[in-house]
Amino acid sequence: MKYIASVSFGKDSLAMLLLLIEKKEPLDEVIFYDTGMEFQSIYETRDRVLELLKSKNIKYTELKPKQPFEYTMFNKTVKHRNGTRSKGYSWCGGRCRWGTTEKNKTISTYLKNNYGESYRELVGIAYDEPNRIKQDVHKLYPLYDLHFTEKDCLSYCYKRGFCWEEDGIRLYDILDRVSCWCCANKNLKELRNYCKYLPTYWNKLKKFQRRTSRPFKNNKYTVFDLEERFKQELKGSENK
Numbered sequence: 001m002k003y004i005a006s007v008s009f010g011k012d013s014l015a016m017l018l019l020l021i022e023k024k025e026p027l028d029e030v031i032f033y034d035t036g037m038e039f040q041s042i043y044e045t046r047d048r049v050l051e052l053l054k055s056k057n058i059k060y061t062e063l064k065p066k067q068p069f070e071y072t073m074f075n076k077t078v079k080h081r082n083g084t085r086s087k088g089y090s091w092c093g094g095r096c097r098w099g100t101t102e103k104n105k106t107i108s109t110y111l112k113n114n115y116g117e118s119y120r121e122l123v124g125i126a127y128d129e130p131n132r133i134k135q136d137v138h139k140l141y142p143l144y145d146l147h148f149t150e151k152d153c154l155s156y157c158y159k160r161g162f163c164w165e166e167d168g169i170r171l172y173d174i175l176d177r178v179s180c181w182c183c184a185n186k187n188l189k190e191l192r193n194y195c196k197y198l199p200t201y202w203n204k205l206k207k208f209q210r211r212t213s214r215p216f217k218n219n220k221y222t223v224f225d226l227e228e229r230f231k232q233e234l235k236g237s238e239n240k
């Protein structure tokens with residue numbers, strides 16, 4: 001039996017990986033699915049961990065989408081049920097999580113092709129997210145078994161010097177999740193912080209919005225609408 005950890009290099013899967021290594025649990029391979037749209041600090045975290053894996057002689061594999069994320073988002077020919085065609089799936093998130101679908105498929109195909117039935121995939125789902133746990137004989141959830149909550153994972157990573165810092169900001173201080181920077185699942189609080197503290201990524205979001213007519217948030221608000229809303233909120237609070 002082979003044990004393979006799926007990591008995104010966010011707080012939960014990183015805590016899981018560090019714990020597995022610290023506790024000397026069986027670990028044959030680490031896989032990372034790189035959407036190509038990760039935050040810079042995720043790639044920096046990966047690079048640090050790669051050195052650790054090398055020193056422990058643990059195999060590391062990077063998987064990627066078949067075609068670049070941006071191509072699928074804006075250029076791929078998409079056939080709709082009513083027979084019409086359009087260019088690209090547009091934003092990924094909400095009910096249209098095409099990026100997640102491809103990620104899950106790519107990982108499970110890789111595991112089946114390389115290990116048949118003789119593997120266990122270690123998945124970093126925290127103790128306080130039980131609804132994300134799937135009954136699947138091939139999956140193990142070490143964080144859940146160890147009663148490690150999301151908060152525990154973050155403080156465990158911070159204690160080990162992993163802080164996901166960009167522009168002087170620890171991303172987990174302003175975001176609930178450090179997933180793809182263009183993820184349409186971000187909530188309003190996260191987006192407000194995004195606009196305020198991460199102008200480089202916010203500008204990239206605006207560039208993307210110019211390339212698609214579909215509004216970014218809830219199919220209702222474009223990135224420009226959100227920016228205007230945040231400006232008005234700021235004005236309102238200054239006038240108080």
Ligand code: SF4
Nearest residue numbers: 092099100179180183
């Ligand atoms: S994090 Fe968001 S944008 Fe990235 S694949 Fe998942 S749903 Fe899509």
